[in-house]
Amino acid sequence: MDNLDTGILTLLRKNARAGYGDIGDVIGLSASAVKRRVDRLVADGVIRGFTIQVDPAVDGLGTEAYVELFCRGTVSPGDLRRMLGEIPEVVGAGTVSGSADAIVHMRSRDITSLEAAIERVRDAPNVDHTRSSIVLSKLIERARD
Structure with missing residues (x-):
């Protein structure tokens, strides 16, 4: 995990539906680079899943x-x-x-x-x-x- 991974996690915590391009614009990566990092975070078990929160x-x-x-x-x-x-x-x-x-x-x-x-x-x-x-x-x- 580096600062870019931490930035990706921070943005996904705020909005799990954020697009890779939108995340990349904030942290300074291309959409494909963000996708590769998210895929790695999922494979490594850092990201356990994507979900919604209902009242x-x-x-x-x-x-x-x-x-x-x-x-x-x-x-x-x-x-x-x-x-x-x-x-x-x-x-x-x-x-x-x-x-x-x-x-x-x-x-x-x-x-x-x-x-x-x-x-x-x-x-x-x-x-x-x-x-x-x-x-x-x-x-x-x-x-x-």
């Missing part, structure tokens, strides 16, 4: 929460991944430092279905309790990856 509310998932998960005993990250992977409302999760064992990002159509999904998390083996925070408004949301 979750369009898909009926306008209710969002972050849920801290507290476990009894020691639970491996693999066990947490398997357990949380079975709950479709879970859109992200990670182990964390501090008193919680993990934090879980959930999206649902409404409060009632969110509550039911949180109950499924609470019912999982080794889960002691949860602490939920419902998102009222988004302040900043940056797309990365």
